[in-house]
Amino acid sequence: DSLYQDLGGMTGIETLVDGLLFRISEDSRIVDQFADADPGRLHRTLSEQICELAGGPCVYSGDDMVTVHTGRNISEASFNALVEDLVEVMEYQHIPIRAQNRLLALLAPMRGEIIRL
Numbered sequence: 001d002s003l004y005q006d007l008g009g010m011t012g013i014e015t016l017v018d019g020l021l022f023r024i025s026e027d028s029r030i031v032d033q034f035a036d037a038d039p040g041r042l043h044r045t046l047s048e049q050i051c052e053l054a055g056g057p058c059v060y061s062g063d064d065m066v067t068v069h070t071g072r073n074i075s076e077a078s079f080n081a082l083v084e085d086l087v088e089v090m091e092y093q094h095i096p097i098r099a100q101n102r103l104l105a106l107l108a109p110m111r112g113e114i115i116r117l
């Protein structure tokens with residue numbers, strides 16, 4: 001019953017993050033806000049973060065959420081757009097609904113460390 005396993009382990013999580021970053025790159029609502037991001041690093045740190053949150057054997061090595069998102073003026077609408085992209089990728093990759101909801105529930109509390117900073 002580990003979320004990590006339900007997401008397909010590290011391989012599944014990396015596939016999920018691949019899909020998410022691709023989807024963001026095609027999402028005109030938010031793509032411009034990622035103009036200065038380092039895609040390779042983002043792929044690694046986001047995968048680690050999801051792996052750790054899901055109870056997997058990873059340790060997040062990125063910077064803290066407030067630091068990376070401060071000064072970016074990320075709106076609630078942008079946050080919701082990214083979450084929508086994530087849900088679409090999880091649907092597309094046939095991640096079970098229960099696992100989708102568990103992951104979303106782990107990410108939702110981060111909203112305050114991301115928006116309007």
Ligand code: HEM
Pocket residue numbers: 030033034035036037038041042045046049061062063064068069072074078079080082107108110114
């Ligand atoms: C649940 C929502 C989100 C999570 C879990 C999340 C997580 C992360 C993580 C783990 C990093 C990498 C930190 C590092 O490498 O040290 C990051 C960076 C970043 N995030 Fe978010 N983020 C979220 C929402 C957003 C939104 C909505 C935007 C903008 C629309 C955004 C814009 C960025 C940008 C531009 C970076 C790159 C910073 C850099 O490369 O210096 N994030 N985020």
